[in-house]
Amino acid sequence: LAKTTQPISMDSYEGQEVNITCSHNNIATNDYITWYQQFPSQGPRFIIQGYKTKVTNEVASLFIPADRKSSTLSLPRVSLSDTAVYYCLVGDEARDDKIIFGKGTRLHILP
C-alpha cells in the first residue's frame, strides 16, 4: 500500500513557481520526507529532504505543515529543463538499503 499520494501530472509555464503537493496521511513520527527528480533518459536525482517546517536548498524548497500529513515541493521560476518526474517518498520508502519509488508526478514545463 502506497504511503504517498501525488498528482500524476502537472503542466506549468516557464518562469512560474511550481508547487507539487504530496499527501502522506499515515506518516510515522520518525519518518523523513524525501523528494527525487528524474529527467528523461537519466537516473533519479535526490533533490531535498525534510522532517518539519521548511527546508530550502539551491534547487527547491520543501514546506511541511505542523501535522506533517502532507508536504509541498516548491520549484521557483521553472525553466523547460525542469521537465521531469518528481517522486515523493516517506520514511522507509527512502530507507538505507533501498528506495521504493512510486509513479511520481510528471511535470511538463511549457514555453
Place this chain on the structure above:
Amino acid sequence: EPEVTQTPSHQVTQMGQEVILRCVPISNHLYFYWYRQILGQKVEFLVSFYNNEISEKSEIFDDQFSVERPDGSNFTLKIRSTKLEDSAMYFCASSDTSNQPQHFGDGTRLSIL
C-alpha cells in the same frame, strides 16, 4: 561533483545470452545498488550491496542475477541467461553511508532481442 558512471549506455543482446552491466560508483561510497525501469513503468529496486555482500534483494533479483565488486572501483550486474522481459533501463546507485541519499548513474539501456 562526483558522478556514478555506467557502461555501456546501450546494450543489445540476444535472448539467452549473458550480459554484464558495469558501474563505477563514487569513489568513497560504501553502499551500492541496482535498480531497473521498464519503459513507461516505475523504477524498481533490485539489490543492495555492502561490505562485499548482498544486504537486500527484491523478488525480481532471482538466480539469473548476480552482483560483484571485482576490484576497488567497479560494481557489476550480471544476468546469466537473458529473457525478453529483462529489457529495461538499469540504474546503478551508491551512497557513502547508510542514511545518506543515493546517487544514481544515467543507466544502461538493455535491449533483448
